[in-house]
Each structure stands twice: as C-alpha cells, then as structure tokens.
Amino acid sequence: MKIQQQGETLCITGIKELGLANCNSFGEEVRRALPEGIKDIVIDLSETSYMDCSGLGALVALGKTARLQNGEVSVRLLNPAPAVRQIINLTKMSWLFPGLTVAESAATHSARLLAGYLARSI
C-alpha cells in the first residue's frame, strides 16, 4: 500500500485486499500518515480484489477520524472493482462515499491536482 500527500489531498493506492485480516493495520497505517490540513482522501480501489464489512468499516472509520482531526474531509473511492462495488451497494454505504463512480485513478487524480497547483503557482 502507498500513501502520498498532494497538497490538501491524501492519495492511497495499491490496496490488494481489505478485510478482517488487515483492516486494523490499514487503519493504523493511514492514521499515522494522516497529516494536518487534509481536506480530501482519495482511495484507489482498482487493485482491490476483496473487501468485506470489516474493510468497509475501516474506510468509514478513516473518514470519521479524518473529520475529527481536520474538520470537513471527504473520502472518495476511485475505480472500485465490480465485486467491491457490489459489496458497497449491498450494504447501502455508497452514500457515504460521494462520487463513487468509475473515475480516474489516484495517480491520474494526483497528476491533475499537481497540474492545477503548478498552473496556479505560475
């Protein structure tokens, strides 16, 4: 798993599985890396082949922690595989993750943010 900060956005990529076995370590790792002033957490689920309710709970808890720490923070899930999307829909959790659609990957998202930042700076 890779965690990168791009301005006010935290990008999390390379999650292979998110279930009972690793949801605690995922939460810990992200919380440790959660800097002040983050407004947006983007989680790329394109490589995630398995997710259960513990994994989903970890994502919800992450959003809650981030909001407690930094105020208004949005958690966005990018490119969830169909199977993961089915689990999210089954649990009626999609409303918690705005913009849950097949979207650009976190890398592309970061690149776009960086380009925007550079454009504003220049």
Next chain:
Amino acid sequence: MKAILICPGERPAVAALKQTLPWALLPLFGKNLLEYWLDHLAQSGATQIIVLTSEQPELVQAAIGNGARWGLSVEVVLETREPTPVLARKKYRERMDADWLTEPDDVIVANCFPGLPQHQLFNGYADWFAALQEFLPRAAGANRIGVRELKPGVWVGLRSRIAASARLCAPCWVGEQVRIGPRSVVGPMSVVEDRALIESDCHIAASVVGPQTLVGKGTEVMDSLAWDNKLLNWKTGSLVTVPDAFLLCALGRPALPRKATNWLTQLNAFYARNKGDWQLFWKDLLMNKGG
C-alpha cells in the same frame, strides 16, 4: 401421444448460476423447468414422455417420478451429451413409431418457459432475468395451488409472512414460507423464492432472491440474483461471493429430491452412516458381558 423433452446440458453463458442441481431442476417460482414442461405437455395431449438428460438422471427421475402426477408415463434416459432435436428425433422416433405430437412439439429442449420461446433462459444473465420477468404473471397459472394475488401484480405463496410495515411493489413474486421483515421493500420486478428470509429494512428491486437465502438486515439488492452467498449482477455479469454471512447467506442445503427406497435399503444406509457407533456399541456390550 408421445414427445421427447431434452434437459439442458452445458450452458456456459450463465455458468455462474449453476447450482449442484441440473439446469432442468433449478427452482424457478418454486417449480423447476421440467415440471412446467410436463404440465404443458400433459395439457397438449401427450401421454408418454421420454426425458433425455446428460447429467444426474437419478435426480431427474426422483424429481418427476414416473409422471403419474401429470397423468403421464415418463421415462428418463441418460445421454452422454445433450442431443440436438434432430438427433433425438432420429434416434427415438424410429424406435417408437406410434403416434407422436406434431413437429416441432414432438421434441422440446427445455431452454425456455413453455409458451415463451422468444425468451431463452440460458443466453446470458440479462436474458435469464428478462425471461423470468416475462413469465412472472403466468407463473401463478390455473393449476398452481395456494398462490394468491394480494394486489394486481403481486403474488404470494402459501405460509409466507410479510410484516405489516413491509411493502410489496408490483410486479413481484413471493414464494412459499418466505419471511419479510418490517420496513423492507420488495419489488418492482423482483422474485423471492421459497423459504427465503428477508430481514428488516431491506430493499430488493429488479432482483431474484434464491430459495433458502437470507438477506440480512438493511441490505440492498438491486439488479442482482442473490443466491446463497452469491451475488450476481445480471446487468454487468459481475459475480461476488459475499464474505459476511449476516448480509447474504444460504439458510440450509437445497432440498434435493429424495430417492424412493425400500426399508431394507434405508436400514442398510443407516447402518453404513453409523457404522463406527454400532461397532463401539457391540464392543462395549461384549466386553461388559465378558467382565
């Protein structure tokens, strides 16, 4: 009048739907395809049916018996692979050259519901779902006992319990012994098969819930076939095995048709199942007697 009924063999386009049962015995609105076709053939004037199957003939035989239920004489024949209607006609019509139903009704492949040849079940998941929807109003036919139409387009089977605050939206089918919990919404375009359990606050739309399947509290099943712990989106073909049993799971093993056996065979089977216990019992008895 005679006819041949061919059970579907391999159907790769809908492989994820395949259970342990042959396709022809898969429950659809509480009955299997063979039963629907035997009903239809009996009404068409057939009296003798040859059922050709390429898998588990004993289960097929156990499910339909000798056909007396329909006033038919049914013979189940095992084929190495599913024959085409042309081959079946060539092989069996020559053997039994008496009176037959007229072509093409003399040889039927159970690929669709009776009377709906334009809606093939096994071409893909979307076709499967479309065929079910098309057949839904006909499933509660005249010879169906116990199914009530609660309101236009909403059918409910015997001994089903629906909470007062649950909502059924037409068209929908609720099978026998189904439980639907408070504030759940079932329909439109939904089928809940026999003995399914829908807990409270669920939402099921454009979906099929398989027999003896638990849909957990607060779960939303949309555009899907929920069967045991499998969730298949019929629009995208995406299949997921739901890891959390409180969301979706099988309530028990599907009821396989029992093979009729005599008491001696049953006693023998009972002994074979409990062989270890019996041996211990005799050993203990003999040792105590000796001591």
